[in-house]
Amino acid sequence: MTYKSEMKQLRKQRWHSVKNHPYFGFLIIVFLMFAVQLLRLMGVDVPVAVLRAFGSTMIFTIIALGFSILLGYGGLASLGTAGFVGLGAYFVVYFTNQLGLSIFLTIIAVVIGAIILGTVVGFISLRIEGMYLAIITLGLSEILNEVFKRATDITGGTTGEGIDGIILFKNVLSLSHNTIFIFISIFLFFIMVLTMNIMKSPTGRALLAMRNSSSAAQAMGVSIFRYRLLAFIVSTVYAMLAGVLYMSYWSFTIPSTWTLGFSLNILAAVIVGGSQSIYGIILGTFMIFGLDLAVFKQIDFFVNNPAITIVLNGVLIIVVVMFYPGGLIRLVQTLGVKLKILIQKLKKKWRDYKYGIDAE
Amino acid sequence: MALTLNNLFVLWYERKVKNHQTQLDFQQSILPIRLQEMEAIKTETLDRLSLKKAQLLLPHDLDKTVKSEYAQEVYNEAINKVEQKFYWRNRALNQTILRQKEKSQDWSLEEPKYLQKQKELDEKKKAALANVEEEFQVLRAKAASINPIEIEKKIQAKMTAVEERFVAKAKAMTEKANKNIAHHKALLERYHKILLDINKNKETYALDEKVVLKLEDLSMHFGGLKAVDQLSFEVKEGEIFGLIGPNGAGKTTVFNCITRFYRPTGGKMYFRNNLNEVVKLNDIVVHNIIKEGIVRTFQNVEMIWELNVTENLLVAAHTLYRSTFFGHVLNSRLLRREEIVMRSKVAKILEDLDLSAYAYSYPLGLPYGILKKIELARTLMVNPKLIILDEPAAGLNDAETENLAETIKKIQKEYNATIFLVEHDMGLVMNICDTVCAVSFGKKLAIGTPKEIQSSKAVRDAYLGGE
Numbered sequence: 001m002t003y004k005s006e007m008k009q010l011r012k013q014r015w016h017s018v019k020n021h022p023y024f025g026f027l028i029i030v031f032l033m034f035a036v037q038l039l040r041l042m043g044v045d046v047p048v049a050v051l052r053a054f055g056s057t058m059i060f061t062i063i064a065l066g067f068s069i070l071l072g073y074g075g076l077a078s079l080g081t082a083g084f085v086g087l088g089a090y091f092v093v094y095f096t097n098q099l100g101l102s103i104f105l106t107i108i109a110v111v112i113g114a115i116i117l118g119t120v121v122g123f124i125s126l127r128i129e130g131m132y133l134a135i136i137t138l139g140l141s142e143i144l145n146e147v148f149k150r151a152t153d154i155t156g157g158t159t160g161e162g163i164d165g166i167i168l169f170k171n172v173l174s175l176s177h178n179t180i181f182i183f184i185s186i187f188l189f190f191i192m193v194l195t196m197n198i199m200k201s202p203t204g205r206a207l208l209a210m211r212n213s214s215s216a217a218q219a220m221g222v223s224i225f226r227y228r229l230l231a232f233i234v235s236t237v238y239a240m241l242a243g244v245l246y247m248s249y250w251s252f253t254i255p256s257t258w259t260l261g262f263s264l265n266i267l268a269a270v271i272v273g274g275s276q277s278i279y280g281i282i283l284g285t286f287m288i289f290g291l292d293l294a295v296f297k298q299i300d301f302f303v304n305n306p307a308i309t310i311v312l313n314g315v316l317i318i319v320v321v322m323f324y325p326g327g328l329i330r331l332v333q334t335l336g337v338k339l340k341i342l343i344q345k346l347k348k349k350w351r352d353y354k355y356g357i358d359a360e
Numbered sequence: 361m362a363l364t365l366n367n368l369f370v371l372w373y374e375r376k377v378k379n380h381q382t383q384l385d386f387q388q389s390i391l392p393i394r395l396q397e398m399e400a401i402k403t404e405t406l407d408r409l410s411l412k413k414a415q416l417l418l419p420h421d422l423d424k425t426v427k428s429e430y431a432q433e434v435y436n437e438a439i440n441k442v443e444q445k446f447y448w449r450n451r452a453l454n455q456t457i458l459r460q461k462e463k464s465q466d467w468s469l470e471e472p473k474y475l476q477k478q479k480e481l482d483e484k485k486k487a488a489l490a491n492v493e494e495e496f497q498v499l500r501a502k503a504a505s506i507n508p509i510e511i512e513k514k515i516q517a518k519m520t521a522v523e524e525r526f527v528a529k530a531k532a533m534t535e536k537a538n539k540n541i542a543h544h545k546a547l548l549e550r551y552h553k554i555l556l557d558i559n560k561n562k563e564t565y566a567l568d569e570k571v572v573l574k575l576e577d578l579s580m581h582f583g584g585l586k587a588v589d590q591l592s593f594e595v596k597e598g599e600i601f602g603l604i605g606p607n608g609a610g611k612t613t614v615f616n617c618i619t620r621f622y623r624p625t626g627g628k629m630y631f632r633n634n635l636n637e638v639v640k641l642n643d644i645v646v647h648n649i650i651k652e653g654i655v656r657t658f659q660n661v662e663m664i665w666e667l668n669v670t671e672n673l674l675v676a677a678h679t680l681y682r683s684t685f686f687g688h689v690l691n692s693r694l695l696r697r698e699e700i701v702m703r704s705k706v707a708k709i710l711e712d713l714d715l716s717a718y719a720y721s722y723p724l725g726l727p728y729g730i731l732k733k734i735e736l737a738r739t740l741m742v743n744p745k746l747i748i749l750d751e752p753a754a755g756l757n758d759a760e761t762e763n764l765a766e767t768i769k770k771i772q773k774e775y776n777a778t779i780f781l782v783e784h785d786m787g788l789v790m791n792i793c794d795t796v797c798a799v800s801f802g803k804k805l806a807i808g809t810p811k812e813i814q815s816s817k818a819v820r821d822a823y824l825g826g827e
Contacts, residue, residue, distance in 0.1 A: 197689055197691045203685055204688075205674060206675065208666050208667055212665055212666060213662040215621065215658065216658065219646075219656050220678055221678045221679035276666070355448060
């Protein structure tokens with residue numbers, strides 16, 4: 001190899017390393033999500049439903065990421081997600097309406113609350129496995145839901161409660177519905193980066209070890225107690241932060257949102273997307289929460305027959321779970337590989353046609 | 361241990377000692393890696409400088425006759441590019457001709473057209489070559505304005521500056537690391553002394569020198585069943601100790617008691633750990649056993665199937681990581697450096713055991729013999745003092761068993777580890793073990809060298825049935 005071509009290769013490698021940097025993909029995904037809002041700001045007529053679909057996909061992706069650390073890495077099933085998200089949302093209501101405090105203070109308070117709550121649930125989970133754990137967390141979520149309904153002073157009871165807009169600094173600036181999108185995009189990007197770091201670090205490996213073989217994990221120095229607690233704390237923090245974002249995006253919440261149905265939807269999003277892949281989880285969340293609003297509601301046929309969309313969504317989930325147990329991401333990966341092979345074959349065919357077959 | 365102030369101090373200082381010990385290991389292992397990294401950066405910088413020099417000198421070197429290697433390359437590349445381009449165009453034209461020949465009814469009518477095309481192509485090629493030559497002429501004309509001696513001097517000065525800078529950097533780094541090492545060593549000594557001072561009341565256990573593990577009347581009862589009954593023996597340092605017995609004799613139960621998966625009903629277990637202190641294993645929690653220097657394998661391989669082989673080994677190094685959870689979340693510099701150290705260690709161990717080919721493959725689908733070897737490799741990550749193997753040869757064929765025996769002996773020699781194994785394959789046990797202990801129904805039958813065990817009547821009765 002000549003010297004010059006060597007240097008050329010080096011430069012190529014550098015670009016390759018930028019392109020293959022783990023955060024590069026996240027940046028692109030967040031940008032794509034944000035582009036919808038950008039189009040609207042530029043004057044293109046994007047339906048509000050599409051906007052809402054992307055907004056809720058971004059927010060619920062955060063919950064699903066926390067859930068994937070719990071289920072995909074820790075191997076712990078929980079059905080209490082909805083209660084935690086709701087609690088996060090009502091934290092915002094209380095801090096904004098009653099105390100008039102900034103959103104940053106709310107976030108700090110929410111993180112502290114989530115750590116306490118996560119520790120409690122983690123302690124409960126220590127002696128309980130599988131289905132029973134799911135039922136116990138479900139009970140906890142229902143308790144929280146009942147509290148939302150009864151504590152009418154703060155939550156407004158079953159009729160719900162709203163905020164006028166979040167406060168950045170005390171009475172200085174209230175963000176509008178449009179600009180909050182930026183806030184959520186940046187937040188999602190950082191959450192994805194942090195999740196990725198956890199998954200690739202010794203912590204992620206320890207969690208996987210615990211899920212695969214608890215005896216091997218213990219023999220290698222992984223404390224089951226510590227890592228179960230950690231998984232619960234992380235997922236609770238994610239869920240409650242997503243609750244804060246939900247509230248700042250929608251500005252209104254009612255207790256009936258935060259029931260078993262929501263928890264099951266999150267579970268479905270993680271399972272359908274692929275429980276260990278960040279991209280898969282984004283896909284899964286979009287399929288569960290965004291597909292209906294962004295795609296089906298834009299087609300007249302489905303608008304006239306709304307029941308069909310639910311059936312179709314269900315069928316899609318069944319098909320994915322049946323044929324791709326690894327999740328939607330597996331499907332995308334296999335399709336990508338097949339496409340690459342096809343392109344190579346076509347290229348070779350074209351080359352043979354144009355230049356003739358090589359002598360060797 | 362009672363919760364007194366003194367004991368709290370002891371715990372505090374023990375923690376400090378362990379912390380500094382890991383820091384010391386880390387500093388010692390990261391230094392050569394960082395120096396290597398720097399060497400690579402240095403060569404890259406120098407290469408880039410020499411390339412720049414060659415580029416600056418290019419017109420001068422092309423003057424009349426091509427002088428330098430780089431100029432030769434540039435010249436050849438330019439010519440080659442043209443040649444290549446016309447080679448492919450020629451080939452495409454030939455292919456078209458072939459196709460047309462098949463299609464046409466009267467080839468003689470169409471032939472002149474293609475011959476003309478070929479001629480045109482040749483002319484174009486000549487023109488392109490002339491063009492290249494012209495470009496080089498322009499370059500050569502610039503040679504007058506270049507002072508090669510000055511350029512040479514300038515670049516040489518830069519190169520020496522770079523080299524000096526890197527030498528200084530390496531020196532500073534080494535000095536800093538040595539300072540750190542000395543610092544940690546001094547602190548370690550200090551804390552050891554303090555520990556000795558305040559730890560006078562601590563229960564100390566005596567073990568004969570050269571004894572690593574000692575069981576005293578170990579009993580484990582499951583309800584009415586006495587799986588292990590008043591068993592006691594000693595394992596000496598550096599030997600391969602085999603525990604044999606018929607099925608259900610309680611061998612694996614002994615292992616599970618030592619590694620604290622079970623809480624023994626009675627008896628005491630003592631162990632001389634990495635720091636040469638004697639600890640009572642009964643007081644230690646299951647996930648802290650590895651920190652004392654005891655690692656085990658499992659009867660049916662317990663892999664982490666969702667991680668590849670390298671990552672499987674990294675899990676075993678879990679206790680060596682000094683970075684905290686927040687470091688992991690933020691992907692801190694410490695964590696990244698630790699990963700480098702650990703990964704190089706993994707690579708070394710895999711190479712030692714001839715497993716390098718499997719470094720990045722997933723354990724699912726690998727042959728059973730390889731999986732057993734990977735489990736063995738996993739135990740080596742923490743520089744263990746005692747390796748406990750639970751039926752290493754179960755499910756292996758003869759060739760694999762032989763390979764395993766060699767590997768075990770190699771580990772004993774190269775890693776200075778004591779090995780304690782349970783095995784059914786008598787061939788393997790008699791071949792590699794220095795001492796063998798036979799048990800039946802949880803009770804010790806005999807202990808001694810393999811030959812003594814072979815000739816023991818009690819053992820024969822237990823296996824073949826006596827009168």
